[in-house]
Amino acid sequence: MKYSDLIRETIRDFLIIFASIMIIIAVLRQVYTPDASFELNSVFVIMAFSFLGALTGLILHTRHPISENAMRFRVVLHFFILEALLISLAILLNLTNSTSSILLLVLQIAAVYTIVRLLTYRTDKKEAQQINERLKTFKKEL
Numbered sequence: 001m002k003y004s005d006l007i008r009e010t011i012r013d014f015l016i017i018f019a020s021i022m023i024i025i026a027v028l029r030q031v032y033t034p035d036a037s038f039e040l041n042s043v044f045v046i047m048a049f050s051f052l053g054a055l056t057g058l059i060l061h062t063r064h065p066i067s068e069n070a071m072r073f074r075v076v077l078h079f080f081i082l083e084a085l086l087i088s089l090a091i092l093l094n095l096t097n098s099t100s101s102i103l104l105l106v107l108q109i110a111a112v113y114t115i116v117r118l119l120t121y122r123t124d125k126k127e128a129q130q131i132n133e134r135l136k137t138f139k140k141e142l
Helices: 003-032 038-059 068-092 098-142
Strands: none
Touching: 003 038, 003 098, 038 068, 068 098
């Protein structure tokens, strides 16, 4: 994979993560606290967390093809590192101050992670179909 493709995927993941968080927060605020508004500082914090989350996606990057089990291991490792980094950052910035707020943050990170993985799964599935079609045409040529 070229570095330009890696940068493009990282930016795409950042935008998906950021948009997912903003949409989830907007919906939840409309349900629970409709009078609450977004402060600019909150948007920048969400943006920083989203960017950190997208950067940890570099764990999943490989120059050479790897087995499916190795990739699954990387996905699990990525999830736990992401959880640890984001929760540590939230504690350092004093954004969470109780066990319940930390647990809520863990659940929110897991929800956004699941959304991002599902969206990227669709892209991966399309790429796998293209590779399979190329292999079929290659077999026919032999």
